[in-house]
Amino acid sequence: MHRYIWLIPLLPLAGAALNGLLGRKFRFSEKLIGGIAVGSIALSFLLSLTAVYSYAFSSHAIWPAAYVTSQDGASFTWIPGGAVNITQGSEERMSGAMEEESRRKLAEIPPEQRTNPQAILVSGVVQPRSSILNVEWSYQLDALSSIFMLVVTGVGLCIFVFATGYMHDDPGFYRFFAYMGLFMFSMLVLVMGSNFLMMFVGWEGVGLCSYLLIGYYFNRKEAADASRKAFLTNRIGDFGFALAIFAVIATFGTAQYTDVFVQAKSYPIEGLWQWGILSWIALGLFVGACGKSAQLPLHVWLPDAMAGPTPVSALIHAATMVTAGLYMVTRTNVIFQHSKTMMLVVALVGAATALFAATIGITQNDIKKVLAYSTVSQLGFMFMACGVGAFVIGIFHVMTHAFFKALMFLGAGSVIHGMHHEQDMRRMGGLKKYMPYTYMTFLAGWLAICGIIPFSGFWSKDEILWNAASTSYIPLGWLVWVVGVIAATCTAFYMTRLVAMTFWGKERFLNTHEHDAGHEAHGDGTSGHHAHVPHESPGSMVAPLVVLAVLATLGGLVGIGPAFKFITGSDHPGGRMNIVNFMDPIIWNPETREFGKEHGAATVAHAAETTAPAETHARAEVPTPGSESAGHPEGFNLAHSAESALGTHTRAEWLFIVISLVIAAVGILLAVLFYVWRPSLPDIWAARLKPLYIASYNKYWVDEIYGWAITRRTMDLARAVYAFDAKVIDGAVNGSAWVTRLASRITGGTDQYFVDGLVNAIAAFILRLMSPLFRAAQTGFTQNYALVMVMGLVAVVALFFAADIIDAVKAITTGT
Amino acid sequence: MLGLFAPIFAFLIQQADVGRGSLMWQSARNPDLSKFLVIGALLFIIGVAGVLTRRNIIVIFMSIELILNAANLNFIAFSRYLQDTGSVNAVAGQVFAVFVIVVAAAEAAIGLGIVIALYRNKETIWVDEIDILKW
Numbered sequence: 001m002h003r004y005i006w007l008i009p010l011l012p013l014a015g016a017a018l019n020g021l022l023g024r025k026f027r028f029s030e031k032l033i034g035g036i037a038v039g040s041i042a043l044s045f046l047l048s049l050t051a052v053y054s055y056a057f058s059s060h061a062i063w064p065a066a067y068v069t070s071q072d073g074a075s076f077t078w079i080p081g082g083a084v085n086i087t088q089g090s091e092e093r094m095s096g097a098m099e100e101e102s103r104r105k106l107a108e109i110p111p112e113q114r115t116n117p118q119a120i121l122v123s124g125v126v127q128p129r130s131s132i133l134n135v136e137w138s139y140q141l142d143a144l145s146s147i148f149m150l151v152v153t154g155v156g157l158c159i160f161v162f163a164t165g166y167m168h169d170d171p172g173f174y175r176f177f178a179y180m181g182l183f184m185f186s187m188l189v190l191v192m193g194s195n196f197l198m199m200f201v202g203w204e205g206v207g208l209c210s211y212l213l214i215g216y217y218f219n220r221k222e223a224a225d226a227s228r229k230a231f232l233t234n235r236i237g238d239f240g241f242a243l244a245i246f247a248v249i250a251t252f253g254t255a256q257y258t259d260v261f262v263q264a265k266s267y268p269i270e271g272l273w274q275w276g277i278l279s280w281i282a283l284g285l286f287v288g289a290c291g292k293s294a295q296l297p298l299h300v301w302l303p304d305a306m307a308g309p310t311p312v313s314a315l316i317h318a319a320t321m322v323t324a325g326l327y328m329v330t331r332t333n334v335i336f337q338h339s340k341t342m343m344l345v346v347a348l349v350g351a352a353t354a355l356f357a358a359t360i361g362i363t364q365n366d367i368k369k370v371l372a373y374s375t376v377s378q379l380g381f382m383f384m385a386c387g388v389g390a391f392v393i394g395i396f397h398v399m400t401h402a403f404f405k406a407l408m409f410l411g412a413g414s415v416i417h418g419m420h421h422e423q424d425m426r427r428m429g430g431l432k433k434y435m436p437y438t439y440m441t442f443l444a445g446w447l448a449i450c451g452i453i454p455f456s457g458f459w460s461k462d463e464i465l466w467n468a469a470s471t472s473y474i475p476l477g478w479l480v481w482v483v484g485v486i487a488a489t490c491t492a493f494y495m496t497r498l499v500a501m502t503f504w505g506k507e508r509f510l511n512t513h514e515h516d517a518g519h520e521a522h523g524d525g526t527s528g529h530h531a532h533v534p535h536e537s538p539g540s541m542v543a544p545l546v547v548l549a550v551l552a553t554l555g556g557l558v559g560i561g562p563a564f565k566f567i568t569g570s571d572h573p574g575g576r577m578n579i580v581n582f583m584d585p586i587i588w589n590p591e592t593r594e595f596g597k598e599h600g601a602a603t604v605a606h607a608a609e610t611t612a613p614a615e616t617h618a619r620a621e622v623p624t625p626g627s628e629s630a631g632h633p634e635g636f637n638l639a640h641s642a643e644s645a646l647g648t649h650t651r652a653e654w655l656f657i658v659i660s661l662v663i664a665a666v667g668i669l670l671a672v673l674f675y676v677w678r679p680s681l682p683d684i685w686a687a688r689l690k691p692l693y694i695a696s697y698n699k700y701w702v703d704e705i706y707g708w709a710i711t712r713r714t715m716d717l718a719r720a721v722y723a724f725d726a727k728v729i730d731g732a733v734n735g736s737a738w739v740t741r742l743a744s745r746i747t748g749g750t751d752q753y754f755v756d757g758l759v760n761a762i763a764a765f766i767l768r769l770m771s772p773l774f775r776a777a778q779t780g781f782t783q784n785y786a787l788v789m790v791m792g793l794v795a796v797v798a799l800f801f802a803a804d805i806i807d808a809v810k811a812i813t814t815g816t
Numbered sequence: 817m818l819g820l821f822a823p824i825f826a827f828l829i830q831q832a833d834v835g836r837g838s839l840m841w842q843s844a845r846n847p848d849l850s851k852f853l854v855i856g857a858l859l860f861i862i863g864v865a866g867v868l869t870r871r872n873i874i875v876i877f878m879s880i881e882l883i884l885n886a887a888n889l890n891f892i893a894f895s896r897y898l899q900d901t902g903s904v905n906a907v908a909g910q911v912f913a914v915f916v917i918v919v920a921a922a923e924a925a926i927g928l929g930i931v932i933a934l935y936r937n938k939e940t941i942w943v944d945e946i947d948i949l950k951w
Contacts, residue, residue, distance in 0.1 A: 778950045779947060779950060780946075780947030780948060780949045780950030781943065781944060781946075781947050781949070782943055782946070782949060783867070783868055783869075783876075783943055783944075785949070786867055786868055787868050790864055790868065
């Protein structure tokens, strides 16, 4: 079935085209629009399921290898690029051994299967200075794109179903689903494309759809502003991404993933503060990831993006699009792992973002804003994981986060729907009585994000923190861990606060509108007989919540870590069903310099366990000779200190699990204390920590700083440029026009007075001179005219007979 | 003006000198072509001089008749000459002369009509008082 993966992006596109192009003209009913949209996504999801099953789990699975549709001809040459000069000297880096190796590898491939990548590999060896760049449009199915396909279509399906209920009675129903379908298409192209340029197309496509959907309520100013802000902020990231793609093409002569990574494998690893070409490429890619995934310098757009409809926030700004940065970093993990600098940067930016956003989330009152900052914070966690080398764990967190954050966003949407578009948590409270299903499902998401043990968030977040503590990829792992722990505590705190303010406690919406609602509202909350009494959402909105709640609860089981070996019996139980094993083939191992076979972080994490001879663990303590990547960076490593203090590796890991559970509990209990048991405490502490509170409440004034430092300066620059244009450019133009006018006046005067004067004078002179003659000739007397005629006649005759006359005269005069 | 006619006189004198005595007589009785042409030319010149010099429009008219008759004389002279040489078409000159006479008669009728109309309008037949051709 994996042969038909090219259909997966096309189905949502077809649905979007149908809805968007015909929906308005033929006045499709909401049922038809919803049916088309949900149906196309459901088909995509089923196709994805069958494709992934057939790719990785069926009897004819080709799992460790990547499947590219061009193998079956389901592709076309998209950009026939022609020859490319490889500007980065690859021939120096290609040792003789490598050349031999690539020749040997090529010989192994049967000639009919030799496609673009291999040909370029050889041409790279033989002719290292140029290469043929033919970008093909083909889809790649491998472990990474499998997971993203399933998450995007699966979570997307839930959100589409939810949206049919949430967007009920919206005049732009068809438009909404057309944009959503277009988004699904772009996102699937992004994660399924087989080269950097297709990823870029999807990248820009999701950016466009994000813009369109944030500004869906375009008649509201804040939505229109937010959509522009998102678009412009993303442009900065896209600029870096585009530069990185150019650098990739200039370095490797191709944009195809498989080809690029095969070449990149053999580059030397660039150490800390050593800026080789791969570091620059990684930097550009990471700038792009920062823009799309709302990391620290470019995070400002995501909270504002909440101006869009809530399903959009759930789908685009929580579950799928914002994780595109993670997809990219993981996809290009070879390049990132070649640059120790960029790994450190990724980890530190991720950690900083996680803490930064989590502290802002504590003080926000808008339910969607809290979730938005929570998303930024969780994305920070994911980048933290990538930065410390645990790419798989980052993707694992992408998956679990997609489940629980989509769940919570949809839950928030359900609350907003039930509260009649009230988003301020201060006017909520006690909703569990009115919205029991929403409440129960929300609890699952809450426990998952806090990191309570069987829920999905626990498995991924704990692994991230453990990998941060035990990393051998970067120095300062302990710092990343400490920041992560604080951020996780904040996460538990603000999420509990959100649940407490929304679902528990007093019904503040009744206090606010007491004279309206009266006491009848206490009777049957679900009947919705008054505008301000919340009601439970319809089945089309509750059903996706239930599905996502199940996923958020159990979804983490695909990534149970090695600490639970005494129960599960293996480090990563479940074989290919375990995400760590499943994704292993796409992760580059800097020690073996090959893909897969227990990537580096896992290796290091398990290095202390010598009781696993079946696994091919390289010993982290013994650096491989000749390899710069192996061995610990200088400095303090938390996990190893813990290991040496506690004796065994498993005990150290359990220590960290206990720590992460304790911090979650501390966060939850603090929030319960603040918002349930002693509701007066928040005000007291806000007053005590007033500077911190104000800073967090105002989001550290980042918007204001940007507004002052960038927007104002840009406008100043624009004004200066305008002034320059008005004064200098226009002045020059006007000045030259003035000069031209002056010159024309001079030449005009010259022409008028001198040339015309001369002509007139001469004409007049001639006229004056000659006219008497001509006038005198015209006597009017017939005889004068006749005389002239006769004289003319005589003259003609005289001329005609001139010779005869002369002869006659001569004869007469000589007398002969 | 006299200088212009001097060769013609000289020519006539020369012819007269050649045929002294009987030859002269003979040539007067049987004049050759050149005699007629000279007479015609003289008639023409007299006519032209009359047209150019006389003020009375009737006299100018008569001078024009002289010019026409000079032409007629030439036609007849050539006709006679061609008849002597035995040409088949010798009578054409005489026919032309008759044509000219007819046209001259018509012209005289129209011309005199114009003169009468002119006189009625301008009260004069002196051509140096009639300069309306320049308008």
